Amino acid sequence: MTRLFEPLTLRGTTFDNRVWLAPMCQYSATDGVPDAWHLVHLGARAAGGFGLILTEAAAVVPEGRISPQDAGIWDDAQRDAWAPIVEFVQARGAKIGIQLAHAGRKASTFRPWSEQRGSVPADDGGWATLAPSAEPYPGYATPAEMTADQIAAVPGQFAQAARRSHEAGFDVVEVHAAHGYLIHQFLSPLSNARDDVYGGSLENRSRLLVEVVGAVRAAWPDDKPLLVRLSATDWVSGGLTVDDVAEVSRVLADHGVDLVDVSTGGNAPATIPVAPGYQVPAARTVREVSGLPVSAVGLITSAQQAEQTLVAGAADAVMIGREGLRDPMWPLRAAAELGVADAVPWQPQYARAPF
Secondary structure, three states, rough: OOOOOOOOOOEEEEOOEEEEEEEOOOOOOOOOOOHHHHHHHHHHHHOOOOEEEEEEEEOOOHHHHHOOOOOEEHHHHHHHHHHHHHHHHOOOEEEEEEEEEOOOOHEEEOOOOOOOOOOOHHHOOOOEEOOOOOOOOOOOOEEEEEEEHHHHHHHHHHHHHHHHHHHHHEEEEEEEEEEOOHHHHOOOOOOOOOOOOOOOHHHHHHHHOOOOOOOHHHOOOOOOOOOEEEEEEOOOOOOOOOOHHHHHHHHHHHHOOOOEEOOOOOOOOOOOOOOOOHHHHHHHOOOHHHOOOOEEEEOOOHHHHHHEEEEEEEOEEEOOOOHHHHHHHHHHHHHHOOHHHHHHOOOOHHOEEEE
């Protein structure tokens, strides 16, 4: 048995393997409601052998969507639409998690394939955005600085989304605190200039994250895992650092978080030294400092590379993103390449297809 295809247990949930589908926005929902596209997209990856399927960012409030076409989990109609997708994925033998999100100042933007860029005007279905400070992401509309009451409402919004996620049958929830979205905006000194208890020191800047995690953990069943995605660095001088995020993760370990999904960047334009596995060292640091299991993501493209990441102790699972878009059956292919083809069962409908 390879490390990549060993089971991993978090709380009362055992994942059949450590090849997990990274959350990737599809920008294809209507009023936050997922549809047949999401069933086919996520269902195909479940049939392909991923041990955990993570949905795209699902907004906890309408104004938390990245684009008007983003999925949500702020009402019962969305919950009910997610339920058959969850059931289908689980019937293929995979676990499924939902990523709970609020985009903050990066909300209300055109989806990537639109001919237009930047913030969507109100006349085209956009809305005013909120952030810790009235500082825009370059090229986007200026957000309103959040009031104390608006900040105080956020943990409850995430908690209600977690409750609906449980009702829909999800196995896992992940709090999205990365990629320049609302919680990351609070964490980073590049976007947080507040002078109250939510600004200044790292402890203050991480306060909202800790409050959200506490609220979600209280609303989410004790036997189900809670993940947090963090950007371990802004890649900009004066921004969030790997050491900062490792320390925040250590704190999260005391608040019921079961695994940190380590990514980087997204809160400011930056020159990023992109290369195969370029974010793996950050995952290792977070793992060593926090004592929590972590997942690694970012240009992990081959079975051997993924296996070595785990064998070397840099991570406990790998998130596969673009390779998962290109090849829904990447885990089945990887198992064959590592000489453990029987570690991932083929769906009976595909019994004539093994590599």
